[in-house]
Amino acid sequence: MKLFLTRRLVLTLLVLIILAGNIAFLIAQFPLAQSSSMVRWFFWLIYALVTIVAAVSIELIRRRYVLAIGRIRDQLRQFEQADRIGMIMVDVDNELADLVTEINHYLTNVRFRFERDDLEHKELQLQASVSETETRQVEAVIFSISDAVIVTDKYDELLMANEAAQELYDFCLDRNYRSPIDQVINDDDLLGLIRRGHRERSKNIICQFERVHPVSGKKLDLKVLFSCVLDADGQVIGGVVVIHDITSEKEIVRMKDDFVNSISHELKTPLAGISAYAELLADNEADNVAAHKQFCRVIQDQSNRLNHLIDAILDSSRLESGLLKPSFEPLSVAEIIDDVAAIMRPQMQEKNIELAISFESDDLVIYADRDMIHQALLNLLSNAVKYSLAGRKVSISADRNDVGQVVIEVQDQGVGIPEDSLEHIFDKFYRVPQNSNLAGGTGLGLHLVREIIQTMHDGQISVDSRPGKGSTFTVTLPGHHSLQVI
Numbered sequence: 001m002k003l004f005l006t007r008r009l010v011l012t013l014l015v016l017i018i019l020a021g022n023i024a025f026l027i028a029q030f031p032l033a034q035s036s037s038m039v040r041w042f043f044w045l046i047y048a049l050v051t052i053v054a055a056v057s058i059e060l061i062r063r064r065y066v067l068a069i070g071r072i073r074d075q076l077r078q079f080e081q082a083d084r085i086g087m088i089m090v091d092v093d094n095e096l097a098d099l100v101t102e103i104n105h106y107l108t109n110v111r112f113r114f115e116r117d118d119l120e121h122k123e124l125q126l127q128a129s130v131s132e133t134e135t136r137q138v139e140a141v142i143f144s145i146s147d148a149v150i151v152t153d154k155y156d157e158l159l160m161a162n163e164a165a166q167e168l169y170d171f172c173l174d175r176n177y178r179s180p181i182d183q184v185i186n187d188d189d190l191l192g193l194i195r196r197g198h199r200e201r202s203k204n205i206i207c208q209f210e211r212v213h214p215v216s217g218k219k220l221d222l223k224v225l226f227s228c229v230l231d232a233d234g235q236v237i238g239g240v241v242v243i244h245d246i247t248s249e250k251e252i253v254r255m256k257d258d259f260v261n262s263i264s265h266e267l268k269t270p271l272a273g274i275s276a277y278a279e280l281l282a283d284n285e286a287d288n289v290a291a292h293k294q295f296c297r298v299i300q301d302q303s304n305r306l307n308h309l310i311d312a313i314l315d316s317s318r319l320e321s322g323l324l325k326p327s328f329e330p331l332s333v334a335e336i337i338d339d340v341a342a343i344m345r346p347q348m349q350e351k352n353i354e355l356a357i358s359f360e361s362d363d364l365v366i367y368a369d370r371d372m373i374h375q376a377l378l379n380l381l382s383n384a385v386k387y388s389l390a391g392r393k394v395s396i397s398a399d400r401n402d403v404g405q406v407v408i409e410v411q412d413q414g415v416g417i418p419e420d421s422l423e424h425i426f427d428k429f430y431r432v433p434q435n436s437n438l439a440g441g442t443g444l445g446l447h448l449v450r451e452i453i454q455t456m457h458d459g460q461i462s463v464d465s466r467p468g469k470g471s472t473f474t475v476t477l478p479g480h481h482s483l484q485v486i
C-alpha cells in the first residue's frame, strides 16, 4: 500500500513538474515576461530544469520496466529450456505486477491442463500396454494349442491362424493376413460352416469333416467348432473356428471295437473248449483212462490260455494306471534269458525251431524289475516263435554298447511285419491284419513290452522288419556294474 502510494505520488509529482515546466515555457514566451530579461531567464531556467528532471525520471522509469521485462523473459526462457512450467518470480511494484499475475495465472492453467493431459496420456499408455499384453497372451494360448484355430473378422477376412491351422490348410498367415477367407482356404465344408455361422449369428456350431492332410496325404477326421464373436449390441464382429483332429480318437474307438470282438472271440474259444470237454466228461464219454486224461489236459490247456489272456489284460491296465510299481534289483541278463528260453523250449520243439543264444559276457547286469523284464523278453521270444514258420531259426543276443547300456536283440526269420504296420506295432490292441491268421493273440503283448521297457525302465525298444524275411526287436536298458546289491 505504501509502495503503491509512493509510486502514485511520484507519477503525480512528475506530471505536476512537467505541467510547471510547460507553464514556465509559456510565461517565458509571453510578451510581459520579455520586458525583463531577468524574469525571462528565470522562466527559461525553470523550464530547462523541469525538462531535465522529467527526462531523467522518464529514463529511470523506462529502465525499471526494461529490467523487469528482461527478468520475465529470462525466466520464461529457463522454463522452456528445462521443459517445465513454473511461476514467474519478479519483484515489480508497477503495472507489470498485474501482467505478471495474469501470466502466472495463465501458466498455472496451462500447467494444470498439461499435467491432466500427461496423466491421461499415461493412463492410455497403460491401457494400451495392458491390452497389448492381453492380446499377446491370447495369441500365445492360440498358438500353443494343438488344435487348429482360425479367427476371422466380420467381413470374413483372415485375422489370425495358429501353426496347426496353417499346416492343415497349407497357407501362410503373414502373406494372407486380412485376405478374404475363401481365397485362403480351399475347403467348401469349412467355408460353408463359416458362412452359415455368420448368417445365423451362431454361438456354437459343431460339424465333422474328413480332409486329406496336404503334406502327409493321410485322411483326417476333423471335428470343427464355429463360434461367432458378438459385440455388446449383439452385432457380429468376427468368428472363431477350432478344428480338432479326432483321427486317432476314432482309431482308438475302432481298435477297441476290434479288441472287444477279438477278445470275445479269444475268450469264447477256450471257454467253448472247456465247456465241451467238461460236458464230455460229465456224460462219461471218456471210456478209458487215456481219453479221460486227454480231456482233462485239454481243459487244463484251455484254462491256462484263458488265464494268460486275462493276465495280459490286467497287467496292461495295472501298468497304465501306475498300480504296478517296479521293484529294482541288479539282474543277470544271461540268467533271465535262460529262464525265458526254458519256458519257450516246448513250443520251439513243437515247431522245430532252433534257438541260438549269445552273450558278450556272462556278467552283463541290468538294474531292473525281474518279473517285468522276464515278461517283456518272454513276450518278444513268444512272438518270434508264434510268427515263424516251422523249421526256422530264432536268436537272442545280449551285448553292451559304447555308452555302457545293455542291448538285447530278439531276431527271427518269420513272416515279418509290413512297413505300414510298423508304426502301430506297439499300440494297444493292434494286430497286423496279414499276420493275425497265423496265431491267436490280443494285440497287448508288444504294448506291454513297450510300457515295461520305456515307461518303467527308462529304456528303448525298436523294431526292424521285412515281410517274408523276419524281424529283429532291439531292447536297450541302462547297464549296471555288478550283481552286488546296493
Ligand code: ADP
Pocket: 379, 383, 384, 387, 412, 414, 415, 416, 417, 425, 430, 431, 432, 433, 435, 436, 440, 441, 442, 443, 444, 445, 446, 447, 471
Ligand atoms: P499278439 O498277441 O497279437 O501277438 P502283440 O502285441 O504281441 O500281440 O503283437 C502285435 C502284432 O505284431 C501281432 O499281432 C503280430 O501281427 C505282430 N508281431 C509281433 N511280433 C512279431 C514278429 N516277431 N514277427 C511278425 N509279426 C509280429
